[in-house]
Amino acid sequence: MKKQRSGRLSLREWLWRMFRQPPRGFYGQPSVYRSGDRMEIEQFRRILTYDEEKLCLEFRRGRFTVYGDELHIETLAAHRITLRGRVLRTEFDGDGGH
Secondary structure, eight states, rough: OOOOTTTOHHHHHHHHHHOOOOOTTTTGSOOEEETTEEEEEEEEEEEEEEETEEEEEEETTTTEEEEEEEEEEEEEOEEEEEEEEHHHHHHHHEETTT
């Protein structure tokens, strides 16, 4: 059997790493995606406040606020929201304001 070079993975090891299951709780984590004038936010609990300049969402471990101009909710599902507008900044309060 040939000795592998240091730092290189065998094909079998590489495939195992690529297709293994993610860590427990991975899919339930909040996620934020931004592209152009759209922002998609996943895994929030509820909308706390919303107007054309501010959206504040409650997460399991805090609050996430988006500040901007002409913010409009494009789509809304149980735990996913798509926001459209000019995003100026975001803020996360990790203790949920409690």
